[in-house]
Amino acid sequence: MTAIWCRVRALPGWVFPLAAGVVLILLPLAGLDFAASRQVQLVCVLALLVSGLNLSLGYAGELALGQAAMFAAGAYTAGLLSVSGHTDIVLQLVAGGVVALAVGVVTGIPGLRLGHWSLALTSFFLVLLVPDVIAAFGEVTGGRSGLSGIAEATLLGEVLEPEALYVVIAGVTVLWFVVLRNLVTSRHGLAFRVLKQSPVLASSMGISVFRMKLLAYALGALPAGLAGVLFTNLDLYISPEAFGFTLATSVLAASILGGSTSVYGAFVGAAIMQLGPNQSTEFQQYALLVYGAFLVVGGVLLSGGLARLYWLLIARLDRAAGLSSARAPKPSGGQAGDSEDSEDSEDSEVPALPGRPLEVAGVRKAFGGNQALAGVSLTASPGKVTALIGPNGSGKTTLLNMVSGFYRADSGHIRIGERQVQRLTPHRVAREGVARTFQTPNIPEGLSVLEVVISGRYAGQRASMLSAVLRLPRFRRVRTADVAEAEQALSLVGMGQLRDTEAVSLPLGMRRLLEVAKVLVSRPGVVLLDEVASGLDEDEVCRLAELIRRISDAGAAVVLVEHNFRLVLDLADEVVVLAQGEVIASGPPEVIENDERVLSEYLGVTVAEAGEGQRG
Numbered sequence: 001m002t003a004i005w006c007r008v009r010a011l012p013g014w015v016f017p018l019a020a021g022v023v024l025i026l027l028p029l030a031g032l033d034f035a036a037s038r039q040v041q042l043v044c045v046l047a048l049l050v051s052g053l054n055l056s057l058g059y060a061g062e063l064a065l066g067q068a069a070m071f072a073a074g075a076y077t078a079g080l081l082s083v084s085g086h087t088d089i090v091l092q093l094v095a096g097g098v099v100a101l102a103v104g105v106v107t108g109i110p111g112l113r114l115g116h117w118s119l120a121l122t123s124f125f126l127v128l129l130v131p132d133v134i135a136a137f138g139e140v141t142g143g144r145s146g147l148s149g150i151a152e153a154t155l156l157g158e159v160l161e162p163e164a165l166y167v168v169i170a171g172v173t174v175l176w177f178v179v180l181r182n183l184v185t186s187r188h189g190l191a192f193r194v195l196k197q198s199p200v201l202a203s204s205m206g207i208s209v210f211r212m213k214l215l216a217y218a219l220g221a222l223p224a225g226l227a228g229v230l231f232t233n234l235d236l237y238i239s240p241e242a243f244g245f246t247l248a249t250s251v252l253a254a255s256i257l258g259g260s261t262s263v264y265g266a267f268v269g270a271a272i273m274q275l276g277p278n279q280s281t282e283f284q285q286y287a288l289l290v291y292g293a294f295l296v297v298g299g300v301l302l303s304g305g306l307a308r309l310y311w312l313l314i315a316r317l318d319r320a321a322g323l324s325s326a327r328a329p330k331p332s333g334g335q336a337g338d339s340e341d342s343e344d345s346e347d348s349e350v351p352a353l354p355g356r357p358l359e360v361a362g363v364r365k366a367f368g369g370n371q372a373l374a375g376v377s378l379t380a381s382p383g384k385v386t387a388l389i390g391p392n393g394s395g396k397t398t399l400l401n402m403v404s405g406f407y408r409a410d411s412g413h414i415r416i417g418e419r420q421v422q423r424l425t426p427h428r429v430a431r432e433g434v435a436r437t438f439q440t441p442n443i444p445e446g447l448s449v450l451e452v453v454i455s456g457r458y459a460g461q462r463a464s465m466l467s468a469v470l471r472l473p474r475f476r477r478v479r480t481a482d483v484a485e486a487e488q489a490l491s492l493v494g495m496g497q498l499r500d501t502e503a504v505s506l507p508l509g510m511r512r513l514l515e516v517a518k519v520l521v522s523r524p525g526v527v528l529l530d531e532v533a534s535g536l537d538e539d540e541v542c543r544l545a546e547l548i549r550r551i552s553d554a555g556a557a558v559v560l561v562e563h564n565f566r567l568v569l570d571l572a573d574e575v576v577v578l579a580q581g582e583v584i585a586s587g588p589p590e591v592i593e594n595d596e597r598v599l600s601e602y603l604g605v606t607v608a609e610a611g612e613g614q615r616g
């Protein structure tokens with residue numbers, strides 16, 4: 001039994017879904033009657049809708065109920081094309097997909113621009129409006145009594161018989177799931193997962209939060225539009241009631257049930273919803289009530305949906321068979337890399353970094369009446385470590401947040417090389433070559449150590465979504481480079497053997513080193529390290545110090561915010577001391593460690609006491 005399980009697990013992850021897809025397409029050969037065939041086709045239609053929602057809700061973390069509106073857009077596009085004599089299914093699928101995409105973009109932009117819950121609210125109102133909009137254009141759409149006179153679809157001039165239509169519906173569904181699987185297991189899927197958990201982290205890595213969320217929402221419109229076209233050709237009649245709030249809630253319920261962060265969970269959730277409750281006419285009367293109760297209870301009790309239960313079961317079987325769960329594929333179905341664990345190597349080279357000078361001039365920032373920075377100036381040069389020290393609340397983190405674009409300066413300038421960056425958004429600053437760590441390590445859940453490091457390369461190395469979806473050579477080249485560079489960076493921080501471990505499970509010290517490895521693979525020109533040594537044991541501090549030195553030797557301008565005075569004195573080329581938002585001293589470490597004001601304000605000792613301390 002164990003041997004069989006090990007063999008099954010050794011197969012590539014895509015084998016089983018592909019086999020299931022082939023079975024789905026060939027199902028009529030098993031002698032499906034008309035009713036059963038119709039149900040399977042309705043499952044496909046619902047699964048397309050649910051997978052679109054999963055993309056924005058599960059992957060980009062944006063609750064958007066607009067799928068019903070995009071479904072309607074696809075359905076009415078197909079219906080209207082058909083009544084005007086354009087029955088070709090390919091033409092309808094292209095047109096329905098494009099119109100749904102347009103609806104997604106047009107409704108997504110204002111919702112996402114406003115931020116917070118705005119997309120959820122705008123898409124909610126959009127769904128409420130759909131029946132009224134269809135009714136308002138009654139002369140074209142048939143109004144509340146529906147659009148009839150839809151002719152059977154054709155392909156290359158031939159009418160599609162029911163069996164052929166089945167193959168088209170199942171085929172489009174399988175194709176879309178292949179596309180979705182390829183997308184979410186690519187570096188774009190990784191970027192979506194980072195974005196969902198921490199937009200701050202994502203933007204500090206050069207990912208445009210707005211663009212990525214819009215992309216997920218608009219891309220999710222595509223399967224909804226296709227589903228609409230297929231639904232129209234299945235029923236040959238459409239009316240506004242089919243696209244209302246009840247449908248939107250059933251899509252959301254199926255998404256939560258199957259697991260919104262799962263590709264295939266969308267199909268399972270849709271199948272259960274379609275073959276279960278949606279069958280009963282009695283249920284239809286109370287559908288909204290039941291969906292609502294299900295969302296509340298299911299959302300709490302079944303976190304991660306059936307997909308999570310599935311992965312827990314797989315992990316248990318893996319353990320029973322003696323397989324390391326760390327090597328098991330992630331819930332999204334993807335393996336981050338295929339190569340063997342690398343040996344740690346203290347001798348691994350830090351690649352040359354495109355260092356750029358950072359210049360902060362007269363920067364002021366107030367939070368209400370609290371003047372956090374009162375005209376701070378400093379310069380960090382490439383190839384040098386510039387330490388920023390000062391008592392708690394003196395403004396160090398605020399300054400890092402200003403440089404990386406999270407706060408806007410009230411006045412003053414910040415330059416990276418020749419470029420003024422004080423008005424740029426965080427992801428644009430990151431694209432200017434600024435990489436940073438956070439005071440509390442910001443590591444997304446559910447990512448392996450290797451995936452976390454790979455995510456650091458997202459903004460620097462471009463491979464289009466199309467190349468990811470079609471698995472073009474460019475995608476494979478970038479993926480190979482992603483894995484190789486991430487492994488090299490991990491070996492530099494001495495964590496090569498941990499590449500498949502879940503990153504959030506690491507102790508604090510290792511999470512800090514992991515952040516440094518992630519920073520490194522982004523090939524930064526300016527590196528901002530916010531208290532990276534805190535929580536590290538002595539060994540780790542030594543390894544970190546060595547690493548920081550090598551990063552600056554490789555050419556980067558390093559700004560080190562640190563409370564460990566000894567580390568600062570050992571490592572820094574230049575020290576800038578802040579107190580109450582002002583620079584009270586700056587210079588080489590040997591000057592700073594004897595500066596009376598620094599010793600009294602920062603360390604609370606006199607020069608004589610400090611000297612005794614060092615002698616002791």
Ligand SMILES: Nc1ncnc2c1ncn2[C@@H]1O[C@H](COP(=O)(O)OP(=O)(O)OP(=O)(O)O)[C@@H](O)[C@H]1O
Pocket residue numbers: 367370372390391392393394395396397398399
């Ligand atoms: N988002 C914010 N809103 C309001 N006040 C803030 C904000 N961020 C920082 N401050 C205030 O600005 C001042 C400087 O804080 P900052 O975190 O930059 O200090 P720090 O030197 O990094 O301190 P620590 O060493 O404790 O991290 C503090 O008085 C803090 O309360």
